[in-house]
Amino acid sequence: DVKVTQSSRYLVKRTGEKVFLECVQDMDHENMFWYRQDPGLGLRLIYFSYDVKMKEKGDIPEGYSVSREKKERFSLILESASTNQTSMYLCASMSEGSMNTEAFFGQGTRLTVV
Amino acid sequence: QKEVEQNSGPLSVPEGAIASLNCTYSDRGSQSFFWYRQYSGKSPELIMFIYSNGDKEDGRFTAQLNKASQYVSLLIRDSQPSDSATYLCAVNIPPYGAQKLVFGQGTRLTINP
Numbered sequence: 504d505v506k507v508t509q510s511s512r513y514l515v516k517r518t519g520e521k522v523f524l525e526c527v528q529d530m531d532h533e534n535m536f537w538y539r540q541d542p543g544l545g546l547r548l549i550y551f552s553y554d555v556k557m558k559e560k561g562d563i564p565e566g567y568s569v570s571r572e573k574k575e576r577f578s579l580i581l582e583s584a585s586t587n588q589t590s591m592y593l594c595a596s597m598s599e600g601s602m603n604t605e606a607f608f609g610q611g612t613r614l615t616v617v
Numbered sequence: 618q619k620e621v622e623q624n625s626g627p628l629s630v631p632e633g634a635i636a637s638l639n640c641t642y643s644d645r646g647s648q649s650f651f652w653y654r655q656y657s658g659k660s661p662e663l664i665m666f667i668y669s670n671g672d673k674e675d676g677r678f679t680a681q682l683n684k685a686s687q688y689v690s691l692l693i694r695d696s697q698p699s700d701s702a703t704y705l706c707a708v709n710i711p712p713y714g715a716q717k718l719v720f721g722q723g724t725r726l727t728i729n730p
Contacts, residue, residue, distance in 0.1 A: 534716040543625060545705060545722035546661070553715040562620075562719070593660060597716055604649070604709070606718055608660040 506530075509594050509609035516616050522581040524612050526594030534597040535577035536606065537561075537569065539590040546593060552577055584616045620644060621708050623721035632730050636693040640706030640721055643687070650682055650689045651707040655723070661705055665691070696728045 510525035528535065534553050538546040538561075548561030550569040558569050566588060570578045577596075581588055591613050597606040623640045630636040638652075649668040653661035667673045667680040667689065679692040689708075693700055706721040 534718075536718055538720070543722065545623075546720040548717070548719055551715070551717055557715075559715060559717070561717070595718070597718065599716070604716070605651070605663045605666065606707070608662075611660055 507594060507596050507607050507609040509592075509612050511612050512610060514612055514614045516581075516584050516614065518584060518586060518616055520581075520584045520616075522584050522614070522616075524579040524581075524592055524594075524614070526577045526579070526596075526609055527575055528577075528596040528607070529575065530596060530598070530607065531574065532596040532607075533574070533599040535571065536595045536597070537567075537577065537579045538593045538595065539563070539588075540593055540611075541590050549579065586616050588614065589616045590614060619721075620710065620719045621706055621721040623704075623706050623724050625722050625724060627725040627727055629727045629729060630696050632696060632698060632728055634696055636696045636700065636726055636728070638691040638693075638704050638706075638724050638726070639688060640690065640708075641688045642706075642708045644708070644710045645684075645687065647708045647710050649709040650680070651709070651718075652678075652680060652689075652691045653705040653707060653720075655703045655705060657702075664704075693726075698728045698730055701726060701728045 536551045537549045552571045594609040595606040655661040681690045703723040710717045
């Protein structure tokens with residue numbers, strides 16, 4: 504059974520804190536993604552990675568960074584958390600190849616910044 | 618222009634009718650297209666993917682792709698109350714070999730008994 508696991512289901516952090524969201528996949532996938540989901544806005548791509556130590560900015564990278572030191576792990580970092588980063592964060596992974604590939608999602612982390 | 622656009626709805630359809638969901642995309646280099654379903658409080662789950670022009674059928678679901686017009690649609694026949702969910706269109710845009718999976722804002726569908 505394929506699995507993408509996010510480290511926390513719910514998280515509450517204070518403004519200005521450095522926050523780490525962890526995502527681990529066990530499918531040996533090359534591609535991993537971080538999205539945030541807000542009502543009415545769908546899934547917005549923050550960062551994605553197509554290989555170890557390789558990363559690309561998505562559509563809303565401001566205020567975030569990422570780390571991919573190992574193939575199975577992709578971390579999202581909020582350098583200094585702000586209230587407008589309160590959201591649902593979803594991690595996904597996908598195999599290599601542009602055709603017939605499915606992205607698998609983690610269970611999501613609901614982050615509240617107070 | 619957004620990379621992937623959907624009507625946010627909400628879309629309300631009577632039980633047993635056909636629900637039609639539409640999506641447009643901006644990048645002509647896009648190669649594969651996906652429809653995900655997301656129930657409230659849950660993660661998205663894949664319904665169908667399509668990468669060739671035309672129709673692709675899977676049970677009550679039909680995906681339609683028109684690359685010339687840059688749109689992809691999803692038809693749900695014999696709609697059931699359990700189909701009530703948010704439907705997300707996703708497009709795989711491959712910049713220089715990487716895989717960039719971009720989603721639309723989702724269409725909220727309600728099937729009325």
